[in-house]
Amino acid sequence: MAVHFLKTTGAMKDFRNFCIIAHIDHGKSTLADRMLEVTGTLDRNQMQEQVLDSMDLEKERGITIKSHPIRMNFDSASGAKFVLNLIDTPGHVDFHYEVSRSLAACEGAILVVDAVQGIQAQTINNLYLAMEHDLEIIPVINKIDLPAARPEYVTEQIVDLLGCEPEEILHVSAKTGEGVPEILEAVIERVPAPEGNSDAPLKALIFDSIFDPFVGAIAYVRIMQGAINKGDMIHLMQSGMEHEANEIGWFRLTRVKKKILSAGEVGYIATGAKDVRHIRVGDTVTLADNKCIEPLKGYVEAKPMVFSGFYPVDNDQYNDLQDALTKIQLNDASLTWEKEKSAALGFGFRCGFLGLLHMEIMQERLEREYDLNLIATLPNVEYEVTKKTGETLLVENPALMPTPSEVEVVREPFVKASVITPAEYIGPVIKISLDRRGTQRKMEYIDTERVNLEFDIPLSELVVDYYDKLKSVTKGYASLDYEYIEHRAGDLIKLDILINGDPVDALACITHRSSAHDWGLELCRKLKELIPRQMFQVAIQASIGSKVVARTSVKAFRKNVTAKCYGGDISRKRKLLEKQKAGKKRMKQIGSVEIPQEAFMAVLKVER
Amino acid sequence: MISRLVDKPPSLLKRGGGLYLHIPFCGSICSYCHFNRIAEHDNNLRKQFTESVIKELKLRVDNLPLSTIYVGGGTPSQLEPELLIEILASVRSLYKVIDDVEITCEANPESFTAELVEIWKSAGVNRISLGVQSLDQGVLNALGRQCNPETARAALQLATSSFSNVSADWILAPGCNVDQLKSAFNEAAELGVKHISFYILELHDKTKLSDRILTGELKMMQNDSIAELYKAGVEILEQQGFQQYEVSNFAISGYESKHNSAYWQRVPYIGIGPGASGFDGERRYTNKAGIKHWISCIQSGEFPEDFVDYPCEKSQKLEQLFLGLRTKAGVSLELFDNVESLEQGATIGLWEINKHNLVLTLDGMLQIDAIEEHLAGQLG
Numbered sequence: 001m002a003v004h005f006l007k008t009t010g011a012m013k014d015f016r017n018f019c020i021i022a023h024i025d026h027g028k029s030t031l032a033d034r035m036l037e038v039t040g041t042l043d044r045n046q047m048q049e050q051v052l053d054s055m056d057l058e059k060e061r062g063i064t065i066k067s068h069p070i071r072m073n074f075d076s077a078s079g080a081k082f083v084l085n086l087i088d089t090p091g092h093v094d095f096h097y098e099v100s101r102s103l104a105a106c107e108g109a110i111l112v113v114d115a116v117q118g119i120q121a122q123t124i125n126n127l128y129l130a131m132e133h134d135l136e137i138i139p140v141i142n143k144i145d146l147p148a149a150r151p152e153y154v155t156e157q158i159v160d161l162l163g164c165e166p167e168e169i170l171h172v173s174a175k176t177g178e179g180v181p182e183i184l185e186a187v188i189e190r191v192p193a194p195e196g197n198s199d200a201p202l203k204a205l206i207f208d209s210i211f212d213p214f215v216g217a218i219a220y221v222r223i224m225q226g227a228i229n230k231g232d233m234i235h236l237m238q239s240g241m242e243h244e245a246n247e248i249g250w251f252r253l254t255r256v257k258k259k260i261l262s263a264g265e266v267g268y269i270a271t272g273a274k275d276v277r278h279i280r281v282g283d284t285v286t287l288a289d290n291k292c293i294e295p296l297k298g299y300v301e302a303k304p305m306v307f308s309g310f311y312p313v314d315n316d317q318y319n320d321l322q323d324a325l326t327k328i329q330l331n332d333a334s335l336t337w338e339k340e341k342s343a344a345l346g347f348g349f350r351c352g353f354l355g356l357l358h359m360e361i362m363q364e365r366l367e368r369e370y371d372l373n374l375i376a377t378l379p380n381v382e383y384e385v386t387k388k389t390g391e392t393l394l395v396e397n398p399a400l401m402p403t404p405s406e407v408e409v410v411r412e413p414f415v416k417a418s419v420i421t422p423a424e425y426i427g428p429v430i431k432i433s434l435d436r437r438g439t440q441r442k443m444e445y446i447d448t449e450r451v452n453l454e455f456d457i458p459l460s461e462l463v464v465d466y467y468d469k470l471k472s473v474t475k476g477y478a479s480l481d482y483e484y485i486e487h488r489a490g491d492l493i494k495l496d497i498l499i500n501g502d503p504v505d506a507l508a509c510i511t512h513r514s515s516a517h518d519w520g521l522e523l524c525r526k527l528k529e530l531i532p533r534q535m536f537q538v539a540i541q542a543s544i545g546s547k548v549v550a551r552t553s554v555k556a557f558r559k560n561v562t563a564k565c566y567g568g569d570i571s572r573k574r575k576l577l578e579k580q581k582a583g584k585k586r587m588k589q590i591g592s593v594e595i596p597q598e599a600f601m602a603v604l605k606v607e608r
Numbered sequence: 609m610i611s612r613l614v615d616k617p618p619s620l621l622k623r624g625g626g627l628y629l630h631i632p633f634c635g636s637i638c639s640y641c642h643f644n645r646i647a648e649h650d651n652n653l654r655k656q657f658t659e660s661v662i663k664e665l666k667l668r669v670d671n672l673p674l675s676t677i678y679v680g681g682g683t684p685s686q687l688e689p690e691l692l693i694e695i696l697a698s699v700r701s702l703y704k705v706i707d708d709v710e711i712t713c714e715a716n717p718e719s720f721t722a723e724l725v726e727i728w729k730s731a732g733v734n735r736i737s738l739g740v741q742s743l744d745q746g747v748l749n750a751l752g753r754q755c756n757p758e759t760a761r762a763a764l765q766l767a768t769s770s771f772s773n774v775s776a777d778w779i780l781a782p783g784c785n786v787d788q789l790k791s792a793f794n795e796a797a798e799l800g801v802k803h804i805s806f807y808i809l810e811l812h813d814k815t816k817l818s819d820r821i822l823t824g825e826l827k828m829m830q831n832d833s834i835a836e837l838y839k840a841g842v843e844i845l846e847q848q849g850f851q852q853y854e855v856s857n858f859a860i861s862g863y864e865s866k867h868n869s870a871y872w873q874r875v876p877y878i879g880i881g882p883g884a885s886g887f888d889g890e891r892r893y894t895n896k897a898g899i900k901h902w903i904s905c906i907q908s909g910e911f912p913e914d915f916v917d918y919p920c921e922k923s924q925k926l927e928q929l930f931l932g933l934r935t936k937a938g939v940s941l942e943l944f945d946n947v948e949s950l951e952q953g954a955t956i957g958l959w960e961i962n963k964h965n966l967v968l969t970l971d972g973m974l975q976i977d978a979i980e981e982h983l984a985g986q987l988g
Contacts, residue, residue, distance in 0.1 A: 535958060535978045559831040559838075560977040563807040563856050565934055567628055567871045568885040571892050571917060574927050577984050589985070592952050 094355030108191030194264030227262035304352025311348030630881030639752030717763030938967030
C-alpha cells in the first residue's frame with residue numbers, strides 16, 4: 001500500500017541525516033543558523049539568532065534544551081540536488097540520553113570545536129557517543145575569525161583525538177558564514193546516505209517528542225525502514241500503546257504536512273495522545289496491522305537523577321504550582337513529581353530531574369512563566385536503602401531516610417566524571433575531587449597543555465557544588481561531563497537540622513559520616529548568617545540521630561526601639577510595618593522563627 | 609479643584625480631641641534634630657506664619673470640643689509671645705474648648721524667660737514641656753545644644769515655680785551614665801517636675817550628629833549599654849515616683865500627658881502648621897513641610913496637605929497594635945487571631961498577658977520594633 005507513493009518523496013541516495021555536536025558555547029546553534037541561510041531554508045525575515053532554540057531560556061542561556069530538526073534543500077556545486085536533515089541536539093550532559101537518541105537518528109555528525117578553547121569535556125563525550133553510533137565525523141574548527149584563534153593547535157588536538165588527517169578538518173566562522181558551504185559539501189561527500197528497505201514493515205525511532213495543544217503529543221521520528229501514511233494506526237513497541245497518525249510531515253521552521261514518510265526520512269507523527277509520556281524518546285514506532293519483528297536497540301526509560309522539594313512560599317499557590325507542573329510535564333517526559341508534605345514548608349512536590357541544569361531550568365520556568373514564588377530544597381539523589389528487615393526502598397527525600405538503627409546498608413549513585421583541564425590545575429582538580437569522595441580512574445594528556453581526568457564520584461557530591469568549585473579552582477578553564485555508573489554502598493547518614501529544638505525536615509540532608517561533623521558545623525554557621533535576628537533567641541543545631549554534632553544561635557535583639565511615636569509618626573510607621581509584612585512573603589514561618597528562603601539552599605553554599 | 613472636593617478634609621472630630629500647632633522656628637539647629645524646623649527667620653516671616661495659622665484654623669474649623677492643645681516645634685518660644693496669644697485667642701474663638709483643657713507649650717531652657725512665662729500663663733498655657741535633655745555639659749555639647757547646665761537648672765526652677773504641670777525631656781546619649789541620670793532625675797523630682805520624657809537618642813541621616821559618628825569623631829554607645837542605661841534610668845525614675853506609661857514617657861500619677869496619650873489611643877486631632885499631621889478617626893493627613901509652600905497654599909485658600917490616607921480596617925488594626933504596644937495599657941487580645949500563639953513571648957518575659965490585654969515588659973519595650981513586626985503577622 002504505502003509502497004506506491006514511495007517515489008514521490010525523493011530517492012534515499014539524495015538524503016543526508018546529520019547532527020552537530022559540540023561543547024557548550026562552541027557555536028553549534030550559530031552554525032545551524034548559517035546553514036539555514038546558505039540553503040535558503042529561511043529568508044532574511046525569518047532569520048534571527050539561534051533560530052531553532054524556541055524557548056526564551058534557551059536563547060538566554062545559549063543552550064539547546066529540546067531537539068530541533070529541520071529539513072533543508074541543498075544544490076551541490078556538482079549540480080546535484082540533496083535533502084539535508086539537520087537535527088540540532090541538546091547540548092548539556094543532563095540530556096545525555098536525548099542526545100544519544102538524536103545521534104541514533106543520523107548517519108553523520110559535525111564535530112564543532114572552538115578555535116580558542118580547543119577540545120572540552122563535552123566535545124569528547126559527545127564524540128564518543130557519536131562513535132558508538134558509527135556516525136561519520138566531520139571535524140570543524142569554528143570561530144577562526146577571532147583574534148585569539150589557534151587553528152594549528154586545535155588541529156593537532158583533533159588529529160590526536162580522531163586519528164584523522166589535518167586536511168579533513170574544515171575551518172569555519174559560523175559568525176561570518178565563512179566556510180559554511182564547504183561544510184555542506186563535506187556532508188554530502190562524507191556522510192553516507194541512509195539505508196533501509198522501504199518495503200519492510202515500518203520501523204521508526206522516536207528521538208524527541210513535544211506536546212502541541214492543538215494536535216496533542218507529537219513524535220519526532222527517523223524512519224529506519226518501511227513507510228508511514230497519514231491515517232495509519234501506529235503501534236509503539238515499548239509502551240504498547242496504539243494511536244492514529246492524525247498528521248505526518250517534516251520540518252521547516254514549522255511543521256509541513258505530508259501524506260507519507262518513508263525509510264531514510266526525518267519527520268513527525270502527530271498522534272493525538274494527551275501527554276508526551278505516551279510518546280517516549282527511544283521507543284520504536286511500527287504499524288498496528290503490519291508490525292516489525294524487533295524494536296530498535298537502546299531504549300531506556302528516562303530516569304530522574306536529581307530530586308528536590310518544590311514548595312510554594314505562599315501556600316495559596318499550591319494549586320497553581322500543581323497546574324504548572326502538569327502543564328510542563330505535558331512537554332517534558334523526564335520531569336517527575338509527586339505530592340509531598342513537609343512539616344516546615346507545608347504542601348509541595350518532590351520533583352525528579354535529569355540533572356542540576358534541568359532542575360534549574362524548571363525552577364526558572366515555574367517562577368517566570370507561571371509567576372510562582374518557590375522554595376526549592378537542597379537537591380539530592382536517590383538512595384537505595386536496605387533495612388535490617390531485608391526490605392529495600394528508594395529514598396528520594398532525605399527526611400524520609402529510616403533511622404540509623406533500622407538501616408542495614410545505604411547505596412548511592414556513582415557517576416563517572418570526566419574533567420578536561422589545563423595541566424597546571426591538575427593538583428587542585430584532584431584535590432577537590434578526592435575531598436568529595438572521588439576516586440581517580442584515569443589521567444590522560446590530550447596534548448601538552450590539556451589533561452583528561454576521570455573520577456568515580458558520588459553524584460550527591462557532584463550536585464552540591466562540584467561544578468562551581470571546579471570552575472573556581474581552574475579559573476573557569478575546566479570542563480565537566482558525567483555519566484551514571486551504578487549505586488554503591490557507603491557509610492551514609494542523615495544529618496538533621498534543628499531550629500529551637502525542632503527538626504526542620506526541609507533542611508535535612510544525607511551525607512557521608514566522615515564529613516557529617518564538619519558539614520554540620522558549617523551549615524549551622526551559614527544558617528546563623530542567613531537567619532535574621534528576631535525577638536527570640538534562635539538555637540540552631542545539627543544532629544545525627546539524637547546526637548548533636550554542632551550548635552550555634554542567633555541572639556535576640558538587645559535594643560530595637562523607636563523612641564518617639566507621636567501624631568506625625570503614625571502613618572509612616574504603619575506604612576513601614578505594612579512594607580515589612582509584604583517583605584516577609586519570602587520568609588517561611590517555622591514555629592515562631594522566620595526563615596528566609598535562601599536558608600533552604602544554604603547547604604549549597606557550605607565551604608568545604 | 610475636583611480633587612479638593614473628593615478629598616474633602618475631616619468632617620472633623622466626633623468625640624472631642626486635640627489640636628497640635630507646629631512652630632517651625634529655632635534659634636539654632638541641634639546636631640541630632642531631623643524635625644521640620646528652620647533657624648533663619650525674621651519678624652516678617654513669623655507674622656506671615658501667624659496669619660496663615662489663623663487661616664488654617666478657619667479652614668479646618670469644627671464644632672467639636674478640644675480637650676488638649678499642644679504647641680510644639682521647632683521652638684515655640686522663638687515665636688513672639690504676642691503672636692502666640694493671637695493664635696490661641698483664635699483657637700478659642702473658632703473652636704469649642706473644654707474648661708479644663710490641657711495647653712502644653714514646648715520651650716528651650718535658653719529662651720525660657722520670666723516675661724514669656726507671664727504672657728503664656730495669661731494666654732492659658734498650663735503645661736510646660738522643657739527641652740532639658742541633660743544636666744551634663746559633655747552630653748549637651750555632643751548634642752549641639754545652646755544651653756549649659758546652669759541655664760537648664762534656672763529654666764527648670766522658673767518653670768516649676770510658675771506652673772504646676774512641668775515636663776522635661778531627657779535624652780540617653782553618648783556621655784550618659786547611671787550616676788548622672790540618678791542625680792539629674794533626683795534634682796528634677798525635687799524641683800517639682802511632674803513628667804519626664806526619657807528618650808533613647810535616635811540617629812537620623814543627614815544630621816550633624818550622624819555625620820560626626822560616621823567620621824568617627826564621636827562614638828555611639830553599644831546597644832547593650834544603651835539597653836542597660838535605659839533600664840537603669842527607668843528604675844531611677846520609678847524610685848522618684850515617675851511611673852512609666854509609655855516607652856519613653858514617665859509621670860507622677862495624674863500628670864500623664866493627655867495630649868500625647870490621645871495619639872496612642874487613636875483619638876482624633878487636628879494638626880495646624882507646616883508639616884503638622886491630623887486625624888479625624890478615619891482620615892490621616894500631613895501638611896506640606898516647607899513653610900513657604902504651606903503659606904502659599906493657605907493664602908490661596910487651599911488645604912495645605914502633602915498627603916492623605918484612609919487606613920483600611922486592616923491598617924487600623926495595625927495602628928491599634930503598634931500604638932497600644934507602646935503603652936502600659938497594652939493591646940487588646942481581641943486583635944489577635946490566636947491567643948495561644950502569644951504564649952512564647954510571655955514565657956521568655958517580653959510581655960505579660962492579663963485578662964484582656966497584652967502588655968509589654970521593660971525588656972519587651974526595648975525590642976518593640978521587632979515585636980511589632982512579629983505580632984503584625986498574627987493579627988486577626
